[in-house]
Amino acid sequence: MQLLTETSNITFCPSVATIGFFDGVHRGHRYLIEQVREVAAARGLASSVITFPVHPRKVMQADYRPELLTSCEEKVALLAETGIDYCMMLEFTPEVARLSAKQFMHILKERYQVQVLVVGYDHRFGHNRSEGFEDYVRYGQEMGMEVLLAHAYSSGENITVSSSMIRHFLQQGNVSSAAECLSYNFFLEGTVVGGYRVGRKIGFPTANLRVNDPDKIIPADGVYAVYVFLDGVRYGGMLSIGYRPTLANGTDRSIEVNIFHFSADIYNQPMRISFVRYMRPELKFDSVEELIARIRQDETEVKTVLEK
Known part of the structure; x- marks a missing residue:
């Protein structure tokens, strides 16, 4: 083209x-x-x-x-x-x-x-x-x-495929239906930036994404199974979007991903995140220990999704 x-x-x-x-x-x-x-x-x-x-x-x-x-x-x-x-x-x-x-x-x-x-x-x-x-x-x-x-597109289902409908799905966290309409997984592209570095302290280091285009829609808060692309290599990961209510360490909405089997320093590097499935909403736990236990459960469930 x-x-x-x-x-x-x-x-x-x-x-x-x-x-x-x-x-x-x-x-x-x-x-x-x-x-x-x-x-x-x-x-x-x-x-x-x-x-x-x-x-x-x-x-x-x-x-x-x-x-x-x-x-x-x-x-x-x-x-x-x-x-x-x-x-x-x-x-x-x-x-x-x-x-x-x-x-x-x-x-x-x-x-x-x-x-x-x-x-x-x-x-x-x-x-x-x-x-x-x-x-x-x-x-x-x-x-x-x-x-x-032009002929109108028919999905064969009672779903009107439109940009506004896809935005609606993403606002609900329904990345699976969004992907069906798009014909590919919705993705975010941006740069890895510094965060609060709490994830590393609790055993789940995360890469924080700053999205390139400020006008791009961000899916609903919650935890997602995702694929992460770095230098053309695909990794599995679990991503959290939200305000970290259990840790209460900021008011900025963050996009942070724990990349499986990865430990390199990637600050200021470009990264692409491809959304596979919504796992759960963002939750506030009574203690950091409860949070860690739930993240471990999330990790197991996300890996199961990505292995299918």
Whole structure:
């Protein structure tokens, strides 16, 4: 996949394209992109995804926190896995927000050489969201752009696969259902930072993660079975998200993972955590001894999950 921006010094290839924010690049997105690739192959054209680096609502509302499933860099990496030829990264600005659907489509046609636009079954664009698919078809006919309506994705279950539904699952700690919708385990990427160093004292040293993108959603507080990726190597681990109520050693929400069979110094190193299963909520114990006993139980249960 070739990543293109508005400043890319190239001549854009005629393509079949679809447009959206594609947060998470979930199963529904992948189904839409597969339809784009099929149409492109049938027409002898390149296949393209048009997306934005920043959530459009955040551009228009500075204090809006989108709770992203993926950072821009993560989204691009996931889009590359779909087999699409091009990812066109457009800056969403207040000026773009004021464009009508027809004006925006004209830019796609003339500047970016979009010959066929595949529209998601429930997607609307342009400042006047009252316009719909029939309007897009009419505008396309006027400017020589074919507009097609994508088929809706069906999971075969009574679950609507959407970015908002996946966020809901993560807010509940339901990383298993989130993974079903995403087609991969939800993950966090960041840097290992110093913590309170209490874990080492009680026999369970932890690596504390500072997430790269402050707008990325953090799953609900609790204990999780996870995989940890360091320098391309995967380790099993048990992760805790929360405020350490038994230890009462701070008010900051922490993301800390005990990595199984690992003891190297990894401060300031990049780390990726992939969520496998929610194990239990964060609990306050009456003593440190009770906490240690429960962590030992957690370790046994998490290892059983990861061995399956």
